[in-house]
Amino acid sequence: MKKFAAISLGIALLAGCSSPQVGWEQDNQIMVAQNSVELKSNLWLNKMPTIGEVQDQTLHGALYLESNAALPAELMVQSIAIRQGDEEWLIDGDLLELRTHSENHWEIAFVWQFSVDPDQPVDVAVMLNNGEHEEWLVEKSVAIDQVY
Template sequence: MKLQVMLALVVSLGLAACSEPESPTPPVSDAGEPARPAPEAAGEDEEQVAVETDGDGKPERPAEPAAATPLPEPLPTDLWRSAPSELTLGETVVTLNSSLWLRRLPVIGADGTAPSDLLHASVKLQTKEMQPLPKLDILRVLLMQGSQQWLVKENLDIRAEGELTLEVSLSEGPEWLPGSAVDIAVLLSYQGEEVRLIQHDVIIGPLRTGD
């Protein structure tokens, strides 16, 4: 009898030693699914990009580049560069016919030793085929020689010679050399629109003493 009791104890102890412990049951969320571990916080070294939002919480679009600033109107020194040598105003073709000369004034020149020989000009607007000039206004006259310029836009001395010619007289201009070439540009107003007319390579004549 004692032998049977001892065998039963040995068998029960062996079965207890061979059995494995059960794994712990994972926690369960309120929805009945296993809870997932919380994500780790971003490290300090990771770059974070901030996105600006508007009042509705939507990301703002990058600002569009500003429109290009319009270019300014051509300077007086550019008037003659793109102007034509003749204009058709209505049915009339208008050109320039200019003359340049020097006049000596009884004053001391820039070097302090000689009188000043100042430039004078007669700039004439004329028509072809003996047609009368249309109604127009002369706004300014520009004379160019190299990098130098003589711009006249106030108190213009304008004279009409009949219906075919309109003359602008200029006096006491720069001391340019006789025999040198000058470009002349005239800015006109015709029917509310500004137009330009040019004459190239007008030669400065010799000194005049009688006018």
């Protein structure tokens, strides 16, 4: 009986820690406060040779949110998900840097270590929260550039 209780508790804890369900079927445009918001993604691997450092698979990202009008101040970026084949990675909002270029042009920057295949495209999803509800913006088949 104790063994069953321990297994049940473990399953319940794992279920409670599951990542948010990504809406991969979404588009790269949504309506927020009667304004269209579009996601444009740039991803790259830095292959510049460095002295004394091991070359790793650090993925750099600059994701742009663009709108035809001012983006709402209460709009928050919750997380980013990246998918390649059967693999999915989730980057929490605390690890993202939000840069405001103008009222209607924001940049979400990140640097994260993934084991991605740079020759294959990825799907990128951004979860936005506008205070009322959460929505996904998804850009499909984003190429990963390699910078030398």
